[in-house]
Amino acid sequence: MSKTTENLDDLGLSGDILELNLGPQHPSTHGVLRIKLRLDGEKVVSAEPVIGYLHTGVEKECETRTYHQVFSLVDRLDYLSGPAEEQAFASAVERLMDVEVPERAQTIRLILLELSRIQSHLIWIGTSALELNMSSVFMYCFAEREKILDLFEGLSGARMFPNTWRIGGMAHDLNPEFVEETKAFLKNFPTTWQDLDNLLTNNYIWCERLKGVAIMDKELCKQYMCTGPVLRGAGVPYDIRKIYPYLHYDEYHFDIPTQTEADSYARYLVRLEEMRQSASLVEQGLAKLKPGPVITDQRKVALPPRRELVRSMEAVIHQFKLVSEGIHPPAGELYQMVESARGELGYYLVSDGSNKPYRLRVRSPSFPHVHVLQKVLPGHLLSDVVVAIASVDPILGDVDR
Numbered sequence: 001m002s003k004t005t006e007n008l009d010d011l012g013l014s015g016d017i018l019e020l021n022l023g024p025q026h027p028s029t030h031g032v033l034r035i036k037l038r039l040d041g042e043k044v045v046s047a048e049p050v051i052g053y054l055h056t057g058v059e060k061e062c063e064t065r066t067y068h069q070v071f072s073l074v075d076r077l078d079y080l081s082g083p084a085e086e087q088a089f090a091s092a093v094e095r096l097m098d099v100e101v102p103e104r105a106q107t108i109r110l111i112l113l114e115l116s117r118i119q120s121h122l123i124w125i126g127t128s129a130l131e132l133n134m135s136s137v138f139m140y141c142f143a144e145r146e147k148i149l150d151l152f153e154g155l156s157g158a159r160m161f162p163n164t165w166r167i168g169g170m171a172h173d174l175n176p177e178f179v180e181e182t183k184a185f186l187k188n189f190p191t192t193w194q195d196l197d198n199l200l201t202n203n204y205i206w207c208e209r210l211k212g213v214a215i216m217d218k219e220l221c222k223q224y225m226c227t228g229p230v231l232r233g234a235g236v237p238y239d240i241r242k243i244y245p246y247l248h249y250d251e252y253h254f255d256i257p258t259q260t261e262a263d264s265y266a267r268y269l270v271r272l273e274e275m276r277q278s279a280s281l282v283e284q285g286l287a288k289l290k291p292g293p294v295i296t297d298q299r300k301v302a303l304p305p306r307r308e309l310v311r312s313m314e315a316v317i318h319q320f321k322l323v324s325e326g327i328h329p330p331a332g333e334l335y336q337m338v339e340s341a342r343g344e345l346g347y348y349l350v351s352d353g354s355n356k357p358y359r360l361r362v363r364s365p366s367f368p369h370v371h372v373l374q375k376v377l378p379g380h381l382l383s384d385v386v387v388a389i390a391s392v393d394p395i396l397g398d399v400d401r
Helices: 058-062 069-073 082-099 104-133 134-154 179-199 204-210 218-224 228-231 264-286 313-324 366-371 382-391 395-398
Strands: 002-004 017-022 034-042 043-052 332-340 344-352 359-363
Touching: 017 043, 034 382, 043 382, 058 069, 058 359, 069 082, 082 104, 082 332, 082 344, 104 134, 104 179, 104 382, 134 179, 179 264, 204 264, 204 382, 218 228, 228 264, 228 344, 264 382, 332 359, 366 395
Parallel strands: none
Antiparallel strands: 002 017, 017 034, 034 043, 332 344, 344 359
């Protein structure tokens, strides 16, 4: 830390300016984010986000892997919404290859995506409350999130990263207990949701700390390309699931929650209501589940069933080629986007006809949300900085890539 007294007259401030590093080793920065703050007492004069502490070069790593191997890399980007990353990449390749995903696989994908959205928002509410010394809310949220991770574990054996997406469908069908266990979760979830609502929505401390903090109006969101709950908290009902439907979202009934205050409290209300809408989508998805295949029958894309391997030499050849080389999408390029828990998640994919992506570029929703902090933090108190960072819900693995 150091002090300087430069340009105090221009800033309309009196006293010494203190330079303070918040992070990157600090739990309230939601990862390894560093904010270079300049303070006049407790008041923020300027804030400069510094990123790169979690840079893994995933985009370049993906260009050295076959298309099937990319799945285990991309779901570590937004490590709280891995299924959204997998869906964005899988649908990009499927569009490029003109592969039709079976109906049952699309419904399963939707169910997993909405469950992932709920557990991501639960983490956000729990950790944001913990930063304001509300440990009870943290316990409520993580106990409920654990039930969703149990569903993922039963499905795939993994908890945070189910990694069940494949080009053309899913790696395997739902486990026998999944539907009933999900219904049991949905039956109890409204009670937990109401508990969170009672604990926070009209809580004096919660309201005092969030209302009027980090206001990001429509124009500011447009300037910085903010999406997701940040944009919807400013009153813009922009949601990829409605504007550019995928997985037959246009056949489901759900609302896009919005608020007009554009502050941290508005973003909280949006995420709280989004969890209810996601629970409704999961319930509708379970009702739409029909028997059928969960992966395409194109043998140049998907591994043949085991029962074919003992009867068909052609199936053995396809299996060998897919395992040793992978798929070969036609040359071309496209951009595919989905609605993650944080906003618009897009994948720009370029294929040169080989078995590896020629170029893969991820449009992260968290990146602009970190960048906009430098615009909204000046004028707030130091204690508000923690609230502002939490309100945009950044994931630094997604920011740094």
